[in-house]
Amino acid sequence: MMFTYAPAPESRSIVNIKPSYGLFINGSFVDGGSAFKTINPANEEVLAEVAEATKEDVDRAVKAARAAFKTWSKLPGKERAKYLFRIARIIQERSRELAVLESLDNGKPIKESRDVDVPLVAAHFFYYAGWADKLNHAGFGANPRPLGVAGQIIPWNFPLLMLAWKIAPALACGNTVVLKPAETTPLSALLFAEICQQADLPPGVVNIVTGAGATGAALVDHPDVDKVAFTGSTDVGRHIAKAVAGTKKKVTLELGGKAANIIFEDAPIDQAVEGIVNGIFFNQGHVCCAGSRLLVQESIYDTLLESLKRRMGTLRVGDPLDKNTDIGAINSQDQLKRIKALAKIGSEEGAEAWSPPCELPRNGFWFRPTIFTGVSQAHRIAREEIFGPVLSVLTFRTPAEAIEKANNTPYGLSAGIWTEKGSRILDMADKLRAGVVWANTFNKFDPASPFGGYKESGYGREGGRHGLEAYLAV
Known part of the structure; x- marks a missing residue:
């Protein structure tokens, strides 16, 4: 027997999408270079105009992250954990808003963004908040130290979840972050910037620069970035690996698959x-x-x-x-x-x-x-x-x-x-x-379980205790 279903649309009124967005640098939204449009892939409606960060904008963001690193890295782990716990709770409080925005900008079904993506985002911040004051017991030496400024580039398929995979362990370990979301799905990252403001996260600890490939390349190539983390295509991953070869930058790459x-x-x-x-x-x-x-x-x-x-x-x-x-x-x-x-x-x-x-x-x-x-x-x-x-x-x-x-x-x-x-x-x-x-299952994820691949699927692990190592000098 086949069931028929009447439409059951989720209201988009819970989300207040601004006509335009700037870059999030040093705790504030600032103007960037030229603007590009982000659209709803379900109907091709323009959702907002978003600033495209130039090389100079990326430099401003990295400098803000470097300045913030001096104090953020010296905070006791339990103090950093308080911020991560606060961010996790705000994500839960604003979960419906985040889910609707993610579905509008990405095209994924609301039941996936509502029941899978956003709960996992909060879970990752809760999980790494718990690690922030226990790094000495993570198995990476008696005195692991943060690397410094992490340049992070995330894809469009799980915009908010990939953000959490990257930012949560980086902050727990005492690093500061400059993150570039995918050009087709920047809106949930910009809402996360507002959550950072709401959580009173110190300015410069998280910076978000929007743009396309040139913005990402400027971030990877910046001489004051200590760590590069990338999730995306294998082709782009190869270019990043070549770009950081011969430098002191640590890198993790989570690339394609054919499971x-x-x-x-x-x-x-x-x-x-x-x-x-x-x-x-x-x-x-x-x-x-x-x-x-x-x-x-x-x-x-x-x-x-x-x-x-x-x-x-x-x-x-x-x-x-x-x-x-x-x-x-x-x-x-x-x-x-x-x-x-x-x-x-x-x-x-x-x-x-x-x-x-x-x-x-x-x-x-x-x-x-x-x-x-x-x-x-x-x-x-x-x-x-x-x-x-x-x-x-x-x-x-x-x-x-x-x-x-x-x-x-x-x-x-x-x-x-x-x-x-x-x-x-x-x-x-x-x-x-x-x-x-x-x-006997598939596509099951848990913040405590490491994730990563072999061969052309990249190297390094995200999630779990293993995910801390990528953001520590050990």
Whole structure:
């Protein structure tokens, strides 16, 4: 039986979006260079104009962070923790506002930003607040010291969550921050700047400079930045690695992925299907650790595929602010073009595309959830990160074949295993070259658990005790 759902839109009146935003430097909003527009990808409505930081603006922000570091780094850990706890509580108090703004600017469904993103943001600040006065016991020596000024660049797929992953451990360790959000999703970072003001965070401890690639390059190249943290594409990560080579800057890179989601014949089919859907269609597939390669044991291929198609037929694509929506808008026109181009290549190379029937809105950037069958490891859709709601389905016969196919990728960020045998889970996890391996689940995150990859998925870890090391001189 198919249910129909009446529209259940979340009100956007809780968010007061200003016509224009400046840069957040030294505790205040200041004018920047030229302005660019940020739009709602669901309907192409202009939300606000945002200042584009120049090289000189970045220099001002770094100088403010350097000046603030002198006092912030000398505060006792328990005093820094008070600020982090305060920020976490304000995030919880303003959670609905943050969730609506994130969905407007990013295009993700409100039930994801409300129930996943924002709660995890607060959880990360609470978690690292707890570490601020315990750094001597983190396992990095008796007297770990902060690095100094951290230049941080975050992507558009989880704007507020990536901000928390970067800023919370940096501040807990006594560093100060200059952060650049993605040019298509700057608004939640600018609201976070207001939260820093509300929390009475000392001026200069957190600075936010908006802009595109040139702004990020100016931050990476600045001689007074001690640490660079980047989450984004592998191509940009390579440029950053080259830029900091030969300098004393520490760097962590969390880059692309092409995760294998491996389904064995003894897996619970319905549970596995939910994991597959969550693994690739969560956040429109805009997830670096998305389970974009499905490896199915041959004996259950037909049964699982039938169940997966039936489940995909229930997915609701549409208004991100509708509480019933499962799949929202693609973040930008450029990303939609890339998804369409790679999907076309998949068909041209002989794979068979299938999508459930669904009506897409006329305005905005949309792509139906799609699966490709008849995929080989030579297909580009099985090798390249599409970063959209597109799943490539492959088969295997033995665990050894599954491991070989799963590891046959330049990436190494995540993987999933579905089986009732605990011994098989442990054996597979040991052999999979992936930073995170989920067992009978997918896309589960916890502030206490480290996250990161191998090979072209980057290096360094974020989250957990391991995430402190990236911001300490040890």
